[in-house]
Amino acid sequence: MSSSLGNGDTPRFDPHFTENVINAIGPKTTPRTRQVMSSLIRHVHDFARENEITVDEWMQGVQLLNWAGKMSDDKRNEGQLVCDVIGLESLVDEITFKLAAEAGDTATASAILGPFFRHDAPELANESTIVHGVDDGEVTYMHGCVRDVKTGKPVPNATIDVWQASTNGLYEQQDPDQVDCNLRGKFRSDANGRYAFYCLRPTPYPVPNDGPAGKILELLDRHPMRPAHIHLIVIRDGYKPVTTQIFDRIDPYLKNDSVFAVKESLIVDFVPLKGNPKATIELEYNIGLVPN
Amino acid sequence: MSSSLGNGDTPRFDPHFTENVINAIGPKTTPRTRQVMSSLIRHVHDFARENEITVDEWMQGVQLLNWAGKMSDDKRNEGQLVCDVIGLESLVDEITFKLAAEAGDTATASAILGPFFRHDAPELANESTIVHGVDDGEVTYMHGCVRDVKTGKPVPNATIDVWQASTNGLYEQQDPDQVDCNLRGKFRSDANGRYAFYCLRPTPYPVPNDGPAGKILELLDRHPMRPAHIHLIVIRDGYKPVTTQIFDRIDPYLKNDSVFAVKESLIVDFVPLKGNPKATIELEYNIGLVPN
Known part of the structure; x- marks a missing residue:
């Protein structure tokens, strides 16, 4: 995992943010869901920090995934193709x-x-x-x-x-x-x-x-x-x-x-x-x- | 990055797969797209290997994202909410x-x-x-x-x-x-x-x-x-x-x-x-x- 550290090891971004999101997972979550979603959150956040993804770039990604959902039906699965x-x-x-x-x-x-x-x-x-x-x-x-x-x-x-x-x-x-x-x-x-x-x-x-x-x-x-x-x-x-x-x-x-x-x-x-x-x-x- | 190594440092999965996918990126890609997409591919693949995501689990994720796209319109952006x-x-x-x-x-x-x-x-x-x-x-x-x-x-x-x-x-x-x-x-x-x-x-x-x-x-x-x-x-x-x-x-x-x-x-x-x-x-x- 990258910690996205800048010069002098000072985190460029809130160093507690990802742990806070993961710690919000409640006690009734299944162990497998907790494992998979904690890892997914960590990777998605690391990806965003390592590449310094901007709001505009993220929104391009959101629109692309929404577009995939809209194209999908019982004869075509565009999310799968992505x-x-x-x-x-x-x-x-x-x-x-x-x-x-x-x-x-x-x-x-x-x-x-x-x-x-x-x-x-x-x-x-x-x-x-x-x-x-x-x-x-x-x-x-x-x-x-x-x-x-x-x-x-x-x-x-x-x-x-x-x-x-x-x-x-x-x-x-x-x-x-x-x-x-x-x-x-x-x-x-x-x-x-x-x-x-x-x-x-x-x-x-x-x-x-x-x-x-x-x-x-x-x-x-x-x-x-x-x-x-x-x-x-x-x-x-x-x-x-x-x-x-x-x-x-x-x-x-x-x-x-x-x-x-x-x-x-x-x-x-x-x-x-x-x-x-x-x-x-x-x-x-x-x-x-x-x-x- | 995890290499998902098993016992004796033998990779459990094809150790060249992710590099092959990244190396398929062509020469005309912009530097920013190459950086962001290479990192995205690496994180998505590491996430899948670290958690040994199965076909059934992955398909649940695909259906969830397709559903988000289908719900979205000019008054609601469910992909954003996800x-x-x-x-x-x-x-x-x-x-x-x-x-x-x-x-x-x-x-x-x-x-x-x-x-x-x-x-x-x-x-x-x-x-x-x-x-x-x-x-x-x-x-x-x-x-x-x-x-x-x-x-x-x-x-x-x-x-x-x-x-x-x-x-x-x-x-x-x-x-x-x-x-x-x-x-x-x-x-x-x-x-x-x-x-x-x-x-x-x-x-x-x-x-x-x-x-x-x-x-x-x-x-x-x-x-x-x-x-x-x-x-x-x-x-x-x-x-x-x-x-x-x-x-x-x-x-x-x-x-x-x-x-x-x-x-x-x-x-x-x-x-x-x-x-x-x-x-x-x-x-x-x-x-x-x-x-x-």
Whole structure:
């Protein structure tokens, strides 16, 4: 913690202010809330003092966060995107995964949910497609096996919830020209733990930059691009859920993802597919689930 | 800065992550933006690691901030109020005032603007009242002189913009039962630098607790009360503007203001007034302005 000392160790600002704010926390607060909020207050105050944040600068920040709230609805979470572009979602994901791993719960590496998940994706049969009305994409046959990481046995009846952006860089809820729930679907692993569907080989795209997250990227002279990826959530009763993203190894933005979500273990290889009239690319992706 | 080290000094989390996010800042960023945002990223990441913030906890924070943005409009700034209850507005006000003081610009002590200022308060004549339709208040004759702090001479034609809550604890924009712009007005100092008007002796009130700021107070087991105060902004061409609040010395919440805005120099004495049929209380409040 910085004490924001000036010359001769005289505090430039009221040295008791932060302790006074923390000490105002009452006795009925839970221990976790007390810990987290005391630390948050200390960091926010230290940040303000170390940088001598002025009223005008602070108010710019307030307006930016209010703007994020106003843009958010059930199809878009701009507050989340603001966190994403400063790496916070990816970091709390790493923390959460590490805590699970230390509790013996690790399996398929996790990754951030991102702001474009929808709870109401349609349930689809294996071997069907999530691609509708996209003429310029490379259709990919994605398939694999869901296994129990402890026994190695196939896990039937797991739900594989998948979503991806279209070739124009937009998720369906961002794009009035796509049919509702395009490039989304929920599949179930069969009796042998297998799932299979047709999707697009993902393409890189910019995060939406018409809001505060875009403003932050502009201020930081950063590009908004995300490397090509497919989102997955895998859920099965009796197992820990897995939220992940898988990235295309040949993508040019793997090293500078605008939301810092890439991990080596999440990079996969899309390979040419012959003899299937429905697809030119194949991706085998196997998923390990940890029992509760 | 904490490095969140575990046993044997092995970092529990990717030790390069924060530097990678900071190093993504591009060359065209201004030096001030680079400084402030690098520090913000470092503090936010350290906060997350030190407390091992989970995805669920982080998402609660995101939803709370989005909620603040949704509640905010041109009459209410909930993002500002969230900052206020953790002391941030008061702190950046102290910083800003200190920077002005070091530049030789100090005069009447400043205080936070608060979320209830309106730009469109009516211009009123001296000796008029801002109190309309309030039966249970103590009407106060507030008056004083605006002076140039360097010459000591009266400053005519300064605008004194004043606002206060009613006896029910509500500002007029929060209360459909008050007339528009009740308890607000802009006055001008006369040729002798004098201003005078009738207002209420202020009463303590709770900050609005129907939103995320109230939720934070509840989580922290804190009361929402603000000590009784009157807001003032004093503006005159050729002088630095002053934003301040003045507090009643007998208020029971002076020591535990829910937004931490009280300073000793802002505490004033309301005294009994005899012989004026319009008021029972008097407050003399003189204002010093610093030339540009």
